[in-house]
Amino acid sequence: MTTVMEKLSVTHSSFVIERSYPTTPERVFAAFADPAKKRRWFAEGEGFGVREFEMDFRVGGSEHSRFHMKDGTPLANDTSYHDIEPNRRIVFAYTMSVGGRRISTSLSTIELLPTEKGTDFVYTEQAAFFEGSDGPKIREAGWSGLFEQLAKELAR
């Protein structure tokens, strides 16, 4: 006999990624708040073509990006910004779609802490993965790659 929990269509999980960047919290924050900077490290990653990137970085604002993978499969990211504390914290929810089908919604918290050497950066994702989703390991690897792109952006 299967239990209620075994019949559910959603898998919940969470992960944390920590980084230290040798620059100020103000500059790290700007890489998220400034559309030109964010587009560069976040949307124009290797292996993806950017079709659309629109962001409205304020509490209650949205961000929409549309990509395609090398094989042509369309990807979409739809984000809503829920909490912004300048130079300190950004909280947003985002839904990923592949080929027009929603595969996950996540709540992401970014926290920035000033240190002697720069900024400690902590990314926490609490995710709900739907049918046919990539799951937490691939998602975490994806963000780790993005935060390498962010390091390059901060070194510009």
Next chain:
Amino acid sequence: MTTVMEKLSVTHSSFVIERSYPTTPERVFAAFADPAKKRRWFAEGEGFGVREFEMDFRVGGSEHSRFHMKDGTPLANDTSYHDIEPNRRIVFAYTMSVGGRRISTSLSTIELLPTEKGTDFVYTEQAAFFEGSDGPKIREAGWSGLFEQLAKELAR
């Protein structure tokens, strides 16, 4: 020496609430999708005065409700809908504010499963609690109270 994690301003946690309702998934879903029904069980709870309740129940849509507690303290709930599968699943993110200050953002997943007797209902909340927040125990108790209101709505 304090660690990075100890210095953070956000506490993450999650909880699950399960209920069984003696009615169809269609009727439970309608209690979330129909503004008149949702306002009745969700917004007009005991001890709160509703000042505003606006909902746009579609993927990408928002919901805004404004209340005041018995002592006059204003409360606000700002929701964004991320995934809706009719009669089966609703995924939304919501931010709570007390006295104009944001205290949390949560990702909520509602799953509905048809049973012989009606509907198994599973609510999963993955929350980020900010400074001065109520925290997971009070939040879980709050939703448990709301789901009793929902049971009354479904029995109408």
